Amino acid sequence: MTHSPALPKKAIILFDSRTPGGSTEQLIDSVGKKLAEKGIEVEKAKCKSSGNYSFVEEFDLVVMGAPIYYLLVSSELLGALLQSNLKQAMSGKKVALFLTCGSPELMANLLYLPQLKLNLAGSTVIAEKIFAPDQLADQAVIGSYVDDLLAAFANG
Numbered sequence: 612m613t614h615s616p617a618l619p620k621k622a623i624i625l626f627d628s629r630t631p632g633g634s635t636e637q638l639i640d641s642v643g644k645k646l647a648e649k650g651i652e653v654e655k656a657k658c659k660s661s662g663n664y665s666f667v668e669e670f671d672l673v674v675m676g677a678p679i680y681y682l683l684v685s686s687e688l689l690g691a692l693l694q695s696n697l698k699q700a701m702s703g704k705k706v707a708l709f710l711t712c713g714s715p716e717l718m719a720n721l722l723y724l725p726q727l728k729l730n731l732a733g734s735t736v737i738a739e740k741i742f743a744p745d746q747l748a749d750q751a752v753i754g755s756y757v758d759d760l761l762a763a764f765a766n767g
């Protein structure tokens with residue numbers, strides 16, 4: 612497949628979930644597949660708050676997200692942003708955020724997204740999306756998220 616220079620070459624999907632093979636993992640597998648169909652090399656990594664994230668430096672796009680449990684972004688992703696070198700490794704990078712949760716979008720935008728964004732001051736957030744339970748396997752919604760984030764990546 613030919614590779615457009617406006618597209619990222621390598622994308623990493625950083626996520627956390629307490630549910631192996633659950634809705635978040637299914638969502639990121641769909642996102643990863645759609646990115647790969649564009650010729651982008653995609654890897655995924657489940658976050659640990661104690662992890663070493665220097666490997667993130669080799670990627671030009673970071674897709675990051677997790678479920679909400681009890682009003683908080685899943686703890687290992689939040690912990691990685693607060694305690695590890697993840698924030699530094701992502702500095703200057705373009706980041707697309709997503710959350711999976713059961714709350715209405717307005718509440719998620721007000722209460723949950725800032726938990727990620729407040730820790731990403733050195734990065735450029737190019738897309739953000741709250742996935743409601745009925746959207747988690749909706750290929751049209753996922754495809755539109757991927758198209759939007761790639762358009763935003765290409766535009767700056």
Ligand SMILES: Cc1cc2nc3c(=O)[nH]c(=O)nc-3n(C[C@H](O)[C@H](O)[C@H](O)COP(=O)(O)O)c2cc1C
Pocket residue numbers: 628629630633634635636678679680681682683711712713714715744
């Ligand atoms: C124990 C538990 C607590 C949850 N707490 C919240 C919450 O506070 N706010 C919310 O919007 N959704 C909440 N949810 C819904 C999850 O965020 C949502 O179902 C998500 O898709 C689960 O992802 P997973 O399948 O990867 O675990 C909760 C789900 C569980 C199982």
